[in-house]
Amino acid sequence: MSQPPQPPQPPNEPPQGGFGAPQDPPPGGFGAPTPPPADPFAKQPPAAPSTPPAGGYGSPPPPPPAGGYGSPPPPPAGGFGAPQGPPPGQPPQNPAYGYPQAPPPGQPPTQPGYGFPQGPPGQPGMPPQQGYGYPTAPMHPQYAAPQPGGGKKFSTQMQIIVAAVVAVLLIVGGGIVYSSSSGDDGGKQDEAASAGTDGGEGKGGEGGGLADGTEKAPADTKSKVGFQLPHPKVTDTTVVDGSWVTDKAYVKTGVNEIVGYDLAKGTKLWSIPLAGQVCAASRHMSKDYRTAIAFQEGKPSAADKYPSCNQVGALDLATGKLLWSKSVTSASNGDEPVRFNEVTLSGSTVAAGGTSGGAAFNLANGAELWKPKTDTNNCYDMGYGGGDALAVVRKCGSYDEPQLTIQALNPATGAPLSSYNMPAGVEYASIVSTKPLVVAADVGDTAGDGSSISDFFSIDAATGKLIVRISADADKYAADCGSTEVEKCTSLAVGNNRIYVPTEEHEGGGEYGDTNEIVAFDLTTGKLVGGRADAGDRYTLTxxxxxxxxxxxxxxxxxxxxxQIVSIDGSTFKETVLMVNPDDESVREAETSFSTNYAEFIYEKGRLFISEQMVSEPSKSSSLDDKQFLVVSFSTV
Incomplete structure (x- = not known):
């Protein structure tokens, strides 16, 4: 996907980073019925064909074109299950792996392989009776069952062939599963067959299948609408990046303020006024609900339309207080305050970076801990990744020949613990995770879709050695990172020594509508692990x-x-439904007005909050009845 346009930047200042363009909701909103939106995530059903598909009523749909994304391999000549003879002069070949095999002469039929149709008890090798409603295709006369008055017998060989046909139909109906490839192929995957899942509603049991997580499935997964906050009134594109959930409040960036809202009602609990607008916010919080932001030194005016983002501050989200705020100067820029692009938190260290410098502060009192060192090679810290550890993307060299280095840092001193040099020609990199240390980059500008990801790099933080480089074909995988920002990756997650990423949308198994899956790469081998989580027809997983x-x-x-919100077992990929949102038209339109790539999604203990990262002045073409939302929420508690 392409990156949205960036907001205007002040003269002689670097871009503030690709937060993403505001997404205008479709007309309507809560209470305003409109036709279904033309949504890239959900296509409209095409007109029904006037004639049934070739092959007879109930026959399975034809396979997708060869080579299509996620398509199964083409059937052998003669159709699925047709016996294939060896080439002239060649001995018989073993049947393809996974297909039922005939027993040697004189031997009883063997038990079918795991996952293939089983015969009735006491009748090994017999094809099962199809369940009620299972589609049946016309059978070639050669293989037809005996008819009154004579006909050919249904031989054991034909029974085996029919079992293969049923198995193939199950495979095609279920979709393709991704498995780890064998051999050193640079992370390319093999594909194996497995049944899929649907996108329907589900009931949960308290803690069922979720022993390794804190989120529990409620007895009733159907949610109710929580609260909705309208867009604030602005006259220019305004960043509202930053949202957090505490035990008592949902906290969201507003216009020149940070606001805490009641979790259930959405009523305002407190507000923290700021000198200027927030321009960066940490996604991390301490255990006592403290976090960090960067914001502008003042509000826009005729004399200064774009105030500099040179303030760093710490927030206490439990009490609704600004603990401290300050600016710092750069060793290379004289007395001019450093302009910050990003800010993060690791333990008790707040680290903020930008093209003109950076600094680290104590979370509790704002004491300056360290600044990045300068040298004769024009090095500077592009930005930091926080969380369980602290890492930096450091850029050195000339504009035409930059050299990016990934360093694990001591949060208290800023001293490098290890260093890894990115491949030559990489201009930007994003820190996906600090523990384990995983970095994403677009090597050679080959991604081509605006995601800024062509490869993931799994790095040993202790030694700085590359563990494995994982090729993530942008035509297949749909994770996304900010083009110039270090800690702005979305639609992925790291855990269990794996990185979980969604596939791009592709045709589903139904009559119409796209779908996708979540797959995982092993961070030691770089291979796709076996299994996947299926979104189900017309749904997409993020x-x-x-x-x-x-x-x-x-x-x-x-x-x-x-x-829906689902919990996916990190090893088996089994899905447990945690929440199913209402399908009322006005509610649907409000929910889907947010883009999964340019909005913030937080799910905590039965509550889902979806919010914008950027808002703008309403379009002149918008109807007075159009509703735009800063936040919508849903709840099962």
Whole structure:
């Protein structure tokens, strides 16, 4: 996907980073029924064909074109299950792996392989009776069952062939599963067959299948609408990046303020006024609900339309207080305050970086801990990744020949613990995770889709040695990182020594509508692990975060359904539904007005909050009845 346009930048200042363009919701909103939106995540059903598909009523749909994304291999000549003879003069070949095999002469039939149709008790090798409603295709007369008055017998060989046909139909109906490849192929995957899952509603049991996480499935997964906050009134594009959830409040960046809202009602609990607008916010919090932001030194005016983002501050989200704020100067820029692009938190260290310098502070009192060192090679810290550890993307060299280095840092002193040099020609890199240390980059500008990801780099933080480089074909995988920002990756998660990423949308198994999956790469081998989580027809899955060894993901719905939250077992990929949102038209439109790539999704203990990262002045073409939301929420508690 392409990156949205960036907000205007002040003269002689670097870009503030690709937060993403505001997404205008479709007309309507809560209470305003409109036709289903033309949504790239949910296509409209095509007109029904006037004639049944070739092959007879009930026959399976033809396979997708050869080579299509996720398509199964083409059937052998003669159709699925047709016996294949060896080439002239060649001995018989073993049947393909996974297909039922005939027993040697004189031997009883063997038990079918795991996952293939089983014969009735006491009748090994016999094909099973199809369940009620299972589609049946016309059979070639050669293989037809005996008819009154005579006909050919249904031989054991034909029974085996029919079993193969049924197995293939099950495979095609279930979709393709991704498994780890054998051999050193640079991370390319083999594909194996497995049954898929649907995107329907589900009931949960308290803690069922979620022993390794803190999120529990409620007895009733159907959610109710929590609260909605309208867009603030602005006259220019305004960054509202930053949202957090505490035990008592949902906290969201507003215009020149940070506001805490009641979790259930959405009523304002407190507000922290700021000198200027927030321009960067840490996604991390301490255990006592403290976090960090960067904000502008003042409000826009005629004399200074774009105030500099040179203030760093710490917030106490439990009490609604600004603990401290300050600016710092750069060793290379005289008395001019450093302009910050990003800010993060690791333990008790707040680290902020930008193209003109950076600094680290004590979270509790704002004491300056360290600044990045300068040298004759024009090195500077582009930005930091926080969380369980602290890492930096450091850029050196000339504009035409930059050299990026990934360093694990001592949070208290800023001293490098290890260093890894990125491949030559990489201009930007993003820190996906600090523990384990995982970095994403677009090597050679080969991604081509605006995601800024062509490869992931799994790095040993202790030694700085590359463990494995994982090729992530942008045509297949849909994770996303900020083009110039260090800690702005979305639609992925790291845990269990794996990185979980969604596939790009592709045709589903139904009559219409796209779908996708979540797969995982092993961070030691770089291979795709076996298994996947299926979104189900017309749904798309997006990873949100880890919950212990489980993965929390959002299912973006089709135009006529509500979204879902699921917990995915990090090893088996079994999905447990945690939340199913209402499918009322006005609610659906409000929910799907947010883009999964340019909005913030937080799910915590039965509550889902979806919010914008950027807002702008309403379009002149918008109807007075159009509703735009800063936040929408849903709850099962």
């Amino acid at each position: 990873p949100l975060r880890m919950d212990g060894s489980n993965l929390i993901a959002y299912k973006r719905p089709p135009y006529d359904k509500g979204g």
